[in-house]
Amino acid sequence: MFKHLVAAMLAIGALDAPSVTQTQAAPALTLRQTVGQHMIFAYDGLQPPPALRRRIARGEAAGVILFTRNVQSAGQVRAVMRDLQAIRRPPGLRAPLIVMVDQEGGPVRRIPGAPARAAASVASAEQARADGRAAARTLRSAGANMDLAPVADVGRPGAALERERRTYGSSSADVGRRAGAFARGLREGGVRATAKHFPGFGAAAVNTDDAAQQIGTSLPALRSVDGAPFQRLIDAGVDAVMVSTAVYPALDDRPAAFSAPWIEGELRERLGFRGVSITDDLGTPAVAAYGANRRRAVLAAQAGIDLPLFSSSYHAGAQAAEGLLAAARDGRLEAGALRRGARRVLALRARIPR
Numbered sequence: 001m002f003k004h005l006v007a008a009m010l011a012i013g014a015l016d017a018p019s020v021t022q023t024q025a026a027p028a029l030t031l032r033q034t035v036g037q038h039m040i041f042a043y044d045g046l047q048p049p050p051a052l053r054r055r056i057a058r059g060e061a062a063g064v065i066l067f068t069r070n071v072q073s074a075g076q077v078r079a080v081m082r083d084l085q086a087i088r089r090p091p092g093l094r095a096p097l098i099v100m101v102d103q104e105g106g107p108v109r110r111i112p113g114a115p116a117r118a119a120a121s122v123a124s125a126e127q128a129r130a131d132g133r134a135a136a137r138t139l140r141s142a143g144a145n146m147d148l149a150p151v152a153d154v155g156r157p158g159a160a161l162e163r164e165r166r167t168y169g170s171s172s173a174d175v176g177r178r179a180g181a182f183a184r185g186l187r188e189g190g191v192r193a194t195a196k197h198f199p200g201f202g203a204a205a206v207n208t209d210d211a212a213q214q215i216g217t218s219l220p221a222l223r224s225v226d227g228a229p230f231q232r233l234i235d236a237g238v239d240a241v242m243v244s245t246a247v248y249p250a251l252d253d254r255p256a257a258f259s260a261p262w263i264e265g266e267l268r269e270r271l272g273f274r275g276v277s278i279t280d281d282l283g284t285p286a287v288a289a290y291g292a293n294r295r296r297a298v299l300a301a302q303a304g305i306d307l308p309l310f311s312s313s314y315h316a317g318a319q320a321a322e323g324l325l326a327a328a329r330d331g332r333l334e335a336g337a338l339r340r341g342a343r344r345v346l347a348l349r350a351r352i353p354r
Contacts, residue, residue, distance in 0.1 A: 046070060103139055128181040136191040146193075161201060276307060
């Protein structure tokens, strides 16, 4: 099975249909399959729609994201995820699907269960590690394998995340230690971690789920204060980093999720991140001025994002996928970058325990 995955990662250089001279064991991915590795799909209700199941069977989805609207109980979700994972997919694309969930602790838990403690109540790295392990147990019990946590943002007095009790503190050192420990606990429990919200959302007055947000922190402060916990997590090998949809004019006047200077320049070149980059939800008011779902997905991919995230519905994700496909066909998305991102996602899928 993993021989097939490695072969696909090596052969992903072909962006059109596989050649008849290629073997079953080493197929090239079609363009739709390559684009599919950039897509995580949400859905409504307790059962995924037939269209999503068919997309998975074609090898055109990297995974799914779960919300409370999908959850009746951990057992119910586990049965649905087992069913999705069992869908037969083309050779090279049979590694586990990513099943991601926001399970930070406290008020942000999509699956009933641990950790009950909010990040703001965590007093030590030991507690954070225990919470990471507890989150992993909860997610594994529901068939999920990736947590959209920990929050690595350095809180500021009166800011949105502080009011929501979602930050580990106002000190870069404390946040770095505790977020890193939470990620370590997840990894020990067989769940992949995501550091969020790069380049730092701890000074935001409002949540980008509710309104567009501009953060006026200086570039030196963003690098030395807000960036320090992300550097610690990256150095420890965190699998994914979620990029904020706020605007940080110290470097760019576009939302960070649409900004090559932030993603390629700061995250990849300066901090040395080699894992999977994910956007915060691109279906929120924060990016409403940037066009329809298709255009937002393309803007994120052009900036270097691997997984543009659309959380509202399966239809929104399908629109985004069609936008990426059209942009790949007409040259607005550079073929090499598209392949590199797909390889990163495939490598992440290969690391997911079965």
